[in-house]
Amino acid sequence: MKPSSPLFPADHFTALADIARTLGHAHRLALLEHIAQEERSVEQLAQLSGVSVANASQHLQQLKRAGIVQTRRDGKRVLYSLGAGPVTPLLEALRGFLAFQHAEIREVALDSLSRRERLEGISIEELLMQMQSQSVVLLDVRPEDEFASGHLPGALNIPAQALQQRLAELPKGKHVVAYCRGPYCVLSTDAINTLHAHGLPARRLRAGFDDWKAAGLSVEQPPARLEK
Structure with a gap:
């Protein structure tokens, strides 16, 4: 019996894992939540997220390399916004799953x-x-x-x-x-x-x-x- 062909190639799951690793940090998710509200500078994002500017900048660069955020220059400021892909639905899905888990736990009681x-x-x-x-x-x-x-x-x-x-x-x-x-x-x-x-x-x-x-x-x- 011939083995069935895989539904997706192996590199598909490797790419998914790379995205998951990029998102797999609390500071990056916090930065993304603030960026989702409106376009912001790294200084604003650092203050809102409670991290240093240098730390926020490092996390933002990783998000930018993955295409999850993008930048534009406004005079001397660099402003961050969500990337061109479906980032908002991705964040909503993560929030929804977390809220669902919390709701499930609470319903037991x-x-x-x-x-x-x-x-x-x-x-x-x-x-x-x-x-x-x-x-x-x-x-x-x-x-x-x-x-x-x-x-x-x-x-x-x-x-x-x-x-x-x-x-x-x-x-x-x-x-x-x-x-x-x-x-x-x-x-x-x-x-x-x-x-x-x-x-x-x-x-x-x-x-x-x-x-x-x-x-x-x-x-x-x-x-x-x-x-x-």
């Missing part, structure tokens, strides 16, 4: 009723209808820097870890719809649990900001900063 409550949520279509009637308040529970880079129209930003202390900021008499990055993001789940514990009506958006944006729906962003 929940009874069936709590589990249903977590998994059920409002769809984008339902949310659009409720937004027209102005019967809901959108609660973005992502960190402030992510909210500032883009959010659902009219959303209020209260990061999940601060919600307990800032419940009074929520408008009275409105149903809350909380959202974060995507369907497996546990931040919105934490927010719903907090709101329910205080007797507040709330549901989570089954999708998240990334899915909303990918659907081509309206996104609010801060005005562009003017360079002095």
Whole structure:
């Protein structure tokens, strides 16, 4: 019996392993997350990521050699942005898998009723209808820097870890719809649990900001900063 031919040549998996090795460092992933928000200089990226400029520069050069980031010169500054390939979906896939793992671990500790409550949520279509009637308040529970880079129209930003202390900021008499990055993001789940514990009506958006944006729906962003 003849051995079956391989689905992919050996060098295919070698190339995949090279990409995985390039991404396999916490500092590089942190740098990529900040670059995904907006184009930034190495000095900005070093400060945001909590590493030295020299260290950030070394990691960025490795990402650049792999085509994961690219650069352009703006006067004396070199600005980094994501590469031309599908880098954003790759980052989303990594975030989604991590969030899925966390969600799976947490679900083991929940009874069936709590589990249903977590998994059920409002769809984008339902949310659009409720937004027209102005019967809901959108609660973005992502960190402030992510909210500032883009959010659902009219959303209020209260990061999940601060919600307990800032419940009074929520408008009275409105149903809350909380959202974060995507369907497996546990931040919105934490927010719903907090709101329910205080007797507040709330549901989570089954999708998240990334899915909303990918659907081509309206996104609010801060005005562009003017360079002095």
